Amino acid sequence: MNRSPWISVELGFRHTLSFTQTRFWVVLLGVSSVWAILMSHVARDASPTEATTAALVGPIFGIAVPIALFIYCRHVEQEGLREAAITASALGMSRPAFALGATLALVASAIGLSIVLGLLPLMLNRGVADFASLADLGTTVWVVSLGAAAYVCCFAALGASGSWVQGFAFLLLDWGFGSKAGLSALVWPRAHLASLLGAATALPASAGTSVLMLWALVIVSTALLIFRLSR
Amino acid sequence: MSNLSFSTVQSGPLLDCTVSLHPGVHWLLGNEPAAAASVIDLASGLSRPRRGTVTLNDVTLHRAASPAELGTLPARVHLPRVTVESLLERVLRLKQSDQDPAGLLAQWDLLEWTKRPCQHLSIREARVIALLIALATPRTKLLSLFEPFVLGLSPHKIEHHLHTAAATGAVVLIAAPSVSPHSSCTLNSASVLMLKNGRVLSASDAKISSDKVPLVALRIVSAQARTLAEGLSTDACVSGLTIDEPSSPHLLEVSGPDAAALANAVAQAALRTNAEISQMTLETHHRRPEMEGA
Numbered sequence: 001m002n003r004s005p006w007i008s009v010e011l012g013f014r015h016t017l018s019f020t021q022t023r024f025w026v027v028l029l030g031v032s033s034v035w036a037i038l039m040s041h042v043a044r045d046a047s048p049t050e051a052t053t054a055a056l057v058g059p060i061f062g063i064a065v066p067i068a069l070f071i072y073c074r075h076v077e078q079e080g081l082r083e084a085a086i087t088a089s090a091l092g093m094s095r096p097a098f099a100l101g102a103t104l105a106l107v108a109s110a111i112g113l114s115i116v117l118g119l120l121p122l123m124l125n126r127g128v129a130d131f132a133s134l135a136d137l138g139t140t141v142w143v144v145s146l147g148a149a150a151y152v153c154c155f156a157a158l159g160a161s162g163s164w165v166q167g168f169a170f171l172l173l174d175w176g177f178g179s180k181a182g183l184s185a186l187v188w189p190r191a192h193l194a195s196l197l198g199a200a201t202a203l204p205a206s207a208g209t210s211v212l213m214l215w216a217l218v219i220v221s222t223a224l225l226i227f228r229l230s231r
Numbered sequence: 232m233s234n235l236s237f238s239t240v241q242s243g244p245l246l247d248c249t250v251s252l253h254p255g256v257h258w259l260l261g262n263e264p265a266a267a268a269s270v271i272d273l274a275s276g277l278s279r280p281r282r283g284t285v286t287l288n289d290v291t292l293h294r295a296a297s298p299a300e301l302g303t304l305p306a307r308v309h310l311p312r313v314t315v316e317s318l319l320e321r322v323l324r325l326k327q328s329d330q331d332p333a334g335l336l337a338q339w340d341l342l343e344w345t346k347r348p349c350q351h352l353s354i355r356e357a358r359v360i361a362l363l364i365a366l367a368t369p370r371t372k373l374l375s376l377f378e379p380f381v382l383g384l385s386p387h388k389i390e391h392h393l394h395t396a397a398a399t400g401a402v403v404l405i406a407a408p409s410v411s412p413h414s415s416c417t418l419n420s421a422s423v424l425m426l427k428n429g430r431v432l433s434a435s436d437a438k439i440s441s442d443k444v445p446l447v448a449l450r451i452v453s454a455q456a457r458t459l460a461e462g463l464s465t466d467a468c469v470s471g472l473t474i475d476e477p478s479s480p481h482l483l484e485v486s487g488p489d490a491a492a493l494a495n496a497v498a499q500a501a502l503r504t505n506a507e508i509s510q511m512t513l514e515t516h517h518r519r520p521e522m523e524g525a
Binding site for chain 2: 007008010011012014015018019080083084086087088089090091092093098
């Protein structure tokens with residue numbers, strides 16, 4: 001008997017990815033991009049490399065991306081992600097597999113948004129001609145992708161309870177503790193993302209540890225999201 | 232052959248109950264939509280009782296059958312945001328059904344729905360799709376349906392599917408807080424359970440009376456009667472909705488046990504759907520079977 005969970009994964013993925021074809025997503029991406037362009041312009045007094053790092057670490061991945069992803073997750077959950085998972089189960093699908101598909105779509109759309117916002121300061125401050133430094137481009141893409149995945153999984157998992165309070169508290173704590181030095185910064189994505197993007201942080205962890213911590217956040221919060229949507 | 236039994240202690244609006252169902256058609260009556268919806272959710276494994284068990288063939292339901300072998304129409308349906316055709320194609324493949332989406336929709340005269348996105352379907356239309364999927368489940372062990380006869384589909388076709396499933400050894404559980412006139416013929420060949428004060432009672436515990444018990448009915452005149460009806464279709468205090476579209480498409484009759492709750496539900500649905508109500512009158516001429524005691 002064909003009990004392939006892939007059909008459930010696919011439907012969960014398509015259900016959630018469909019939110020990127022809505023006016024809501026266009027507005028979210030548009031407003032975030034305008035913010036990124038403005039902040040890239042403000043930072044132009046410094047050298048191109050410093051300006052890029054300052055714009056990425058502070059206003060873009062310190063403020064815009066976490067807020068945009070919090071709002072995005074909230075919107076997807078308000079539009080009935082949990083109810084869709086329950087209905088999928090009533091139609092014969094696997095609820096955990098549907099939830100996994102939804103998570104993959106959230107991560108894919110968050111990566112798309114973060115890459116757009118991450119490349120804007122690179123292009124504006126260093127120019128398209130300087131894109132010869134493909135190593136920088138590649139590094140920026142994978143770092144911001146990992147950071148966005150960590151944020152979106154955390155917000156989605158915390159919001160799956162049906163309340164916005166847990167996700168909002170995470171956002172505030174990430175701002176509060178993630179920008180500090182010391183051990184209290186270790187569990188927050190902001191600190192690791194800033195470290196990997198080249199900011200001068202006093203984080204007591206190597207780049208490898210930061211990558212591992214971001215992966216751990218992705219895996220743990222994905223498991224929590226699947227558990228919560230499957231109950 | 233499938234045997235469904237469940238024993239619960241206080242699961243939402245549902246109180247302690249122990250029920251065993253053998254293959255065949257079983258009606259769950261009683262004017263308690265929330266409790267009836269809970270029974271359907273429990274019976275189909277969509278929710279778990281706080282305590283107690285739900286078993287199919289003496290095995291806990293979650294381990295007894297793949298969800299693909301169950302046919303379920305819950306009270307609330309929120310379909311994934313894909314087209315109707317895309318959803319049906321995948322779900323029918325998952326259930327290993329021989330039918331194709333177009334064939335299934337054509338069978339119910341709904342072929343024009345093929346390309347519609349599920350997120351644009353009304354509440355009633357989404358429930359119709361869920362019902363088609365439930366009825367199309369091959370080799371089903373359990374069909375648990377909430378109010379399948381109020382969706383505007385041919386009751387004879389639905390009945391045919393239900394009896395076919397029951398004949399092949401499936402347990403068919405139909406929760407119908409609002410008993411439609413058509414259902415009376417089905418009741419003759421099925422067992423009846425009654426819901427009273429959150430408890431499920433078997434027919435032997437409850438005496439079904441044909442005494443005429445008045446229900447409140449609101450007759451509403453509105454240019455958007457159909458929209459208003461769709462807005463009211465899942466409201467817990469509404470037990471019946473009638474529009475005679477060919478002769479009087481602007482006249483909607485809404486019935487339920489509580490006049491104040493009914494009027495409030497109509498007002499809220501009118502606000503939600505932007506439907507204008509030009510006239511509303513109160514009547515008490517409806518009748519329904521009612522349980523006398525247990």
